[in-house]
Amino acid sequence: xxxxxxxxxxxxxxxxxxxxxxxxxxxxxxxxxxxxxxxxxxxxxxxxxxxxxxxxxxxxxxxxxxxxxxxxxxxxxxxxxxxxxxxxxxxxxxxxxxxxxxxxxxxxxxxxxxxxxxxxxxxxxxxxxxxxxxxxxxxxxx
Amino acid sequence: xxxxxxxxxxxxxxxxxxxxxxxxxxxxxxxxxxxxxxxxxxxxxxxxxxxxxxxxxxxxxxxxxxxxxxxxxxxxxxxxxxxxxxxxxxxxxxxxxxxxxxxxxxxxxxxxxxxxxxxxxxxxxxxxxxxxxxxxxxxxxxxxxxxxxxxxxxxxxxxxxxxxxxxxxxxxxxxxxxxx
Numbered sequence: 001x002x003x004x005x006x007x008x009x010x011x012x013x014x015x016x017x018x019x020x021x022x023x024x025x026x027x028x029x030x031x032x033x034x035x036x037x038x039x040x041x042x043x044x045x046x047x048x049x050x051x052x053x054x055x056x057x058x059x060x061x062x063x064x065x066x067x068x069x070x071x072x073x074x075x076x077x078x079x080x081x082x083x084x085x086x087x088x089x090x091x092x093x094x095x096x097x098x099x100x101x102x103x104x105x106x107x108x109x110x111x112x113x114x115x116x117x118x119x120x121x122x123x124x125x126x127x128x129x130x131x132x133x134x135x136x137x138x139x140x141x142x
Numbered sequence: 143x144x145x146x147x148x149x150x151x152x153x154x155x156x157x158x159x160x161x162x163x164x165x166x167x168x169x170x171x172x173x174x175x176x177x178x179x180x181x182x183x184x185x186x187x188x189x190x191x192x193x194x195x196x197x198x199x200x201x202x203x204x205x206x207x208x209x210x211x212x213x214x215x216x217x218x219x220x221x222x223x224x225x226x227x228x229x230x231x232x233x234x235x236x237x238x239x240x241x242x243x244x245x246x247x248x249x250x251x252x253x254x255x256x257x258x259x260x261x262x263x264x265x266x267x268x269x270x271x272x273x274x275x276x277x278x279x280x281x282x283x284x285x286x287x288x289x290x291x292x293x294x295x296x297x298x299x300x301x302x303x304x305x306x307x308x309x310x311x312x313x314x315x316x317x318x319x320x321x322x
Binding site for chain 1: 159162163166167170171174175178179184188191192195196199200252254255256257258260261262263264265283284311314315318319321
C-alpha cells in the first residue's frame with residue numbers, strides 16, 4: 001500500500017486532468033473577443049464616461065441660469081420707490097415714532113384726573129388718519 | 143515564431159491584436175495546465191486563465207522585456223491563481239464552510255479528472271498544502287522546472303524555493319501516510 005503512494009512514482013507525475021473537447025480553441029476565441037471589447041472600451045472610454053456627466057452638469061447650469069434670470073427679471077430692484085418707502089418707514093418703526101400695538105394705543109392715563117385734558121378731538125383724529133393713512137397701513141403690516 | 147518576433151509584431155502599428163492572438167495560441171495551453179494544477183477545477187482554471195490573458199493584454203504595452211515573455215505571463219497567471227485561492231478561502235471562511243472539505247468534494251466530483259485512485263488521493267494531499275508551497279511543488283514536481291526558472295517567475299531566492307519544496311514534499315508524504 002505504501003508503495004502505491006511513493007511520490008517518486010512516475011505515474012503520479014502524469015497529468016490526471018482533462019478538458020472539454022475544443023476547449024483551447026474556445027479559449028482563444030473568447031480571449032480574442034474580450035481583448036477586442038477592451039480595445040473598443042479604451043477607444044471610446046473617456047467620452048462614454050464623461051458624456052452623461054457633462055450632460056448632467058450642463059443641464060444644472062442651464063436650470064440655474066433660467067432660475068437666476070427669472071428672479072432677476074421679476075424681483076424688485078433695490079432702488080424702486082416701494083422699497084424706499086418701506087425702508088424709510090422701517091426706520092420710523094425702529095426709532096419708535098410709530099407704535100401700533102394695542103398697548104401703544106391704550107390710554108394709561110384714562111383713569112386719572114388729568115386725562116380729560118388730553119382728550120383728542122375726533123375731527124383732529126380723522127384729519128390725522130386721512131393725512132397719514134399710508135404710514136398707518138404700513139405700520140399695521142409690521 | 144519566437145517571443146522576440148511576436149513582440150516585434152505586436153509593436154507594429156495595427157497588428158497588436160493579431161500578435162497577441164498568436165501569443166495566446168502559443169501559451170494558453172501551458173498556462174492552463176499550470177493554473178489547473180494549482181486550483182484543481184476546470185471552471186476555476188478557465189476563469190483564471192482568461193483573466194490572466196486579458197490582464198497580460200492590458201499590461202503588454204508596459205512590458206520592458208526585462209524578463210522573458212513566457213516568464214512574465216507565467217507570473218501573471220500564478221498571481222491571478224493565488225489571488226483566486228485566497229478569495230476562495232475567505233469566501234469559505236465567511237460562509238462557515240470547511241474549505242478543505244470543499245476542495246476534496248470538488249476532486250471527487252470533477253468530471254474532467256481522468257486519474258486513478260492513487261492520483262486522486264495524491265491530488266487531495268497537494269490541495270492541502272499552503273498555497274505558495276503548492277505553487278513551488280507543482281512547478282517543480284509536475285512541470286519539472288529548474289529552481290532558477292521558478293525563482294525568476296516567483297521572485298523568490300533559489301534557497302527559499304528549495305526549502306519550500308522540501309517542506310511540501312515532507313508534508314505530502316505525511317498526509318499520504320495518514321491517509322493509508
